[in-house]
Amino acid sequence: MICLGIETSCDETSIAVIERKTDLSLPTILYHKIFTQDEHIKFGGVVPEVASRGHLQILPAMFQDFIDNSKVKMKDISHIATTTGPGLIGCLTVGSQFGKGLALANDIPFISVNHIKAHILSVKINNKIDFPYVAILTSGGHCQIILVNGYNDMTILSATADDSAGEVLDKVARMLNLSPPNGATIEECADEFTTSNEKLLENLFKQPKFKIENTMSFSGFKSKARQFINQHPNILKDDKLKSDFCKTFQVAVFKHIIETTSNSIVKLDGIDTIAIVGGVAKNKLLLTSLKNKTPKNRIAAPPSNRCSDNGVMISCEGIKNFCSVNIFDPNFCSPSLST
Structure with a gap:
């Protein structure tokens, strides 16, 4: 065929x-x-x-x-x-x-x-993966954690209540005047310098808490980012501060995804593989952080392209x-x- x-x-x-x-x-x-x-x-x-x-x-x-x-x-x-x-x-x-x-x-x-x-x-497509597995779909339009039991048997374990992870990455890139304004340039900026603003950025982003179990929310990260940028306009010209801010922002957003995933699969049996799909799956920090958090699981993703x-x-x-x-x-x- x-x-x-x-x-x-x-x-x-x-x-x-x-x-x-x-x-x-x-x-x-x-x-x-x-x-x-x-x-x-x-x-x-x-x-x-x-x-x-x-x-x-x-x-x-x-x-x-x-x-x-x-x-x-x-x-x-x-x-x-x-x-x-x-x-x-x-x-x-x-x-x-x-x-x-x-x-x-x-x-x-x-x-x-x-x-x-x-x-x-x-x-x-390029990985021999058996059902069931858990998929983290994270892109500019969606952020969901899905239990995949078969080609036509999928259950949403968690979803965002507001913005998607990719959307807030794109919007914060725009706030920082990064070009093009997307998550990939956030990642590039984060890798540009070594951290030197720990005190200023310490505890800047708090993890959201919801009454509904395993619900994700990313709008708070976006609001806090806008507030910080407005209070520190020099960040637009200070490349080191901008780099450290991007690093801190990424860590917070991805921590939320990974902790929600971990909480979602803790009661599931027979899950060997966690797959990351969607545009944000290209991010190396997300992949590395997930591997570190779930060492017993195989982590799979499509090729970056x-x-x-x-x-x-x-x-x-x-x-x-x-x-x-x-x-x-x-x-x-x-x-x-x-x-």
């Missing part, structure tokens, strides 16, 4: 073509391209209308690149899969309509894919859906689709 997958849920445009002998075998990636729209930097965040129009321009050119430079021909494609939710409705519509057009023109089955499920299962939104995970989930006849309405697009 050879599947062409299309991802356009937010500001990344991606096409991937993968081959699998069976729905359970490890895939061979025959083609994969990702394009991230940089024009959102000047707006300080993703503008849905701009993102939709960006996909409309990029997707045909990317598909043409596949046609011109790949050894795979359209006649070899067994089916086409696209993200149909969750995400920005305009972006989802562009990708799904493009995929449906290709499927109709070439008489190929069209498969809808749940973007969240694709992320959660993406860790199995496939933690963010990508077509490979959509292609793989498309094959799985096709083989299990787990195909929901192909005319359906939902910005709020969940696990």
Whole structure:
């Protein structure tokens, strides 16, 4: 089976073509391209209308690149899969309509894919992982801890009550005038200097406490960060202070995720693997901290270049859906689709 997958849920445009002998075998990636729209930097965040129009321009050119430079021909494609939710409705519509057009023109089955499920299962693409496992999904739009018992058997153990971890990382990067304003530049800034402001930053971020067990919250970290930056405007010009602040901020945010994960799995039996998926999974501090906190568990993550939104995970989930006849309405697009 050879599947062409299309991802356009937010500001990344991606096409991937993968081959699998069976729905359970490890895939061979025959083609994969990702394009991230940089024009959102000047707006300080993703503008849905701009993102939709960006996909409309990029997707045909990317598909043409596949046609011109790949050894795979359209006649070899067994089916086409696209993200149909969750995400920005305009972006989802562009990708799904493009995929449906290709499927109709070439008489190929069209498969809808749940973007969240694709992320959660993406860790199995390059890792032999048995069910059950626990997945930490952390990105700009989501932060959940999920018990994964099977391809279509998932239970949310914990979720954020407000902002996602990736969202607060992006927003604090913007407050610090980092460019581009995202979690990756927070990580880069944190690694720039050795700590020299322990006294000033000591106990700056307190861990949130909720009456509802295992509920996460990240808005308090964002509010405290804004308060500190307003009280210490010199941080925008003091690179050492900025670096130390980023380091302290990361530690606090990731500690909250890791402690919640630890509390969520303490009563679960048979959990050998904890997977980290989503854009924030690229962060080395998060991976290292989780390994240190849970030494008895295997920690797995997708390759760093496939933690963010990508077509490979959509292609793989498309094959799985096709083989299990787990195909929901192909005319359906939902910005709020969940696990």
